[in-house]
Amino acid sequence: MKTLANTKIKIRSLSKTFYSGQSVKALENINLDVYENEFLCITGPSGCGKTTLLRIIAGFESYEGEVLVDGNPVTSSGPDRFVVFQEFDQLLPWKTVFKNVEFGLRQEFGRCGSNPGIFKKSRF
Ligand SMILES: Nc1ncnc2c1ncn2[C@@H]1O[C@H](COP(=O)(O)OP(=O)(O)O)[C@@H](O)[C@H]1O
Numbered sequence: 001m002k003t004l005a006n007t008k009i010k011i012r013s014l015s016k017t018f019y020s021g022q023s024v025k026a027l028e029n030i031n032l033d034v035y036e037n038e039f040l041c042i043t044g045p046s047g048c049g050k051t052t053l054l055r056i057i058a059g060f061e062s063y064e065g066e067v068l069v070d071g072n073p074v075t076s077s078g079p080d081r082f083v084v085f086q087e088f089d090q091l092l093p094w095k096t097v098f099k100n101v102e103f104g105l106r107q108e109f110g111r112c113g114s115n116p117g118i119f120k121k122s123r124f
């Protein structure tokens with residue numbers, strides 16, 4: 001059930017403008033709630049701001065507005081938010097998708113991790 005209590009990510013009035021030569025408004029007034037265990041897909045044409053939104057949630061970009069994860073404002077990256085990049089030079093191509101995700105978790109939590117069950121779940 002969706003309740004305020006289990007809101008994992010809360011975004012209010014989020015905007016992002018890039019200033020590199022001419023200014024580019026990548027996001028304007030985004031409002032979004034993502035609930036615990038919810039599987040969410042963001043779709044849209046190229047350039048509409050999908051990657052920018054993910055990078056802001058991950059803590060890689062500054063922003064205007066409110067972005068909360070577990071009630072805490074996003075001010076930097078952290079082990080509670082993983083991004084699997086799509087660029088080939090940022091992945092380990094000899095590993096599966098699952099192993100690429102697992103790689104970052106093992107760096108952070110060690111061989112078995114603080115939550116060993118996470119390594120036993122689905123296989124891709
Ligand atoms: N680092 C950046 N500097 C300047 N403009 C950027 C930067 N990153 C993205 N943009 C611009 O912001 C807009 C949204 O880009 P992006 O989030 O990559 O869209 P999508 O992932 O939906 O294709 C585009 O107009 C893009 O050119």
Ligand SMILES: [Mg+2]
Binds near residue numbers: 050051052
């Ligand atoms: Mg993109």
